[in-house]
Amino acid sequence: MEIYFKRTGGFMGRSIMRMVDTAVLPHEKATALRTLVTQADFFELPSETAVSSSIADQFEYTVLIDDGKTHRHRIKRGDSTIPSTLWPLMRELTTLTHSEYGRAIDDIPIGDGGGDDNFSPAAVPHRPPLQP
């Protein structure tokens, strides 16, 4: 499972953009991460909710998860629109991207729904696109 994570804004204004691949994680960490993805019901979440610009200093998150099989989904959220079921995954990803397991990337790839305003061809993983 490949997870692309981007966090911008916040009080510090520091941007994080990393990719985590469960194939290179220790077994225990990889299992825990998959569990968090399931608990968040990630692949069923709406792809995007409005990020209010009236909230000063909030984080904004863009996450794409590709399970390498049938699911490839991308979401975008602000702090105020992250449900409690999704937060543990966001927190774990933040921590992982601060560790040696986070790999630097240039952008977040396109998701499953199209209409992606941040799509960058250079950021697409070097492998064939998934079949519908």
Place this chain on the structure above:
Amino acid sequence: MSHRDPFFCIVPSYMLENIMENGTSEQRQYAMNNLAHSVAVRERRAARPTAVPATAVGRTASMPSKNRIIYSAAEQNILPGQQVRSEGEPPTGDLSVDEAYAGAGATYDLFEQVYDHISVDGHGLRLDSTVHYRVGYDNAFWNGRQMVYGDGDEDLPEGQRLFNRFTVALDIIGHELVHGVTQFSAGLVYEGQAGALNEAFSDIFGSLVKQWKLGQTAVEADWLIGAELLTKNVNGEALRSLKAPGTAYDDRVLGKDPQPAHMDQYIVTTDDHGGVHVNSGIPNHAFYVAAIKMGGSAWEKAGRIWYTVLQSKLGTRATFQDAADATHQAAADLYGTNSLEQEAVYNGWTAVGITPAPTIPVTPPPPLPSENTAMGCRPTLKSLLFLLR
């Protein structure tokens, strides 16, 4: 004249009396207005009840007074959460709760006592804060109605923590409340240069709250934002520096402080609403340079100029150039054309690569004593009798 005229209440009564007796007709009018305002302010303050129940929407029912409520989200994301301390109640022993309470109080006090500005909206809005937001939430924000604080990296082993609780730094609390002040005054949109100005006003007055509370002069102040926030695991002294943007931290995990201190290094990006937290380093540094050149306590003159501009001189989509022009003019309005203060503002903006436009000449007001403060007005019986003659 409006009761928010920044001239008001900065000239002591003995000087006003001299002006009324010896000044020109224009100066006499100025002095009369100032004394009359001082009386009104003092009467208003005296009339405030010590405890006023808040209404459901947070506004007090009659005369405004300081009214803080602290809630705990109990590590959840529900706002505002469970009420844990309200105005006048003793400390709870919970550091986050008590720091949020004290920090909101210090910010309120600075704006009331120095700028005669009551709460974030100028009319006594109740100050609501929520602490213990989510688990491992390394942030604080203003959601348009209240402050929200996370506990940093409290969920990680101590050796991996980067951030302490976000209530630990008074300037962070001040920063968040000033987002409210900006929302209710200039209403700067949170995007591009206007957004960076929004951030800069929060950093500037957040720092001034701390300086005022500690009684520091501009030279004595550290001009850091979040000096207590980073743990010992981080190679850095704070999140931002107004004195030297770009130097607050340089860490293996966090990277290097990206703030520019000059327009030459302005960062063009789509992240973070156009880099509002990085490009704010430019107007932050302009204020710092101006305040240092003015000397004394930064909240008195430099703070008053920037406060005046925030209240009434900027459009919602103001640029850095607009802010430079407005503060340059406000310095002339307050302290006179070619005054030391106006020159300091000019030097502040040129230091970051922005040249303020020439100002409309203003006749200097009567000289101001450097040690005076907004609370220095003391109308006397003699001066009031003079007004009634």
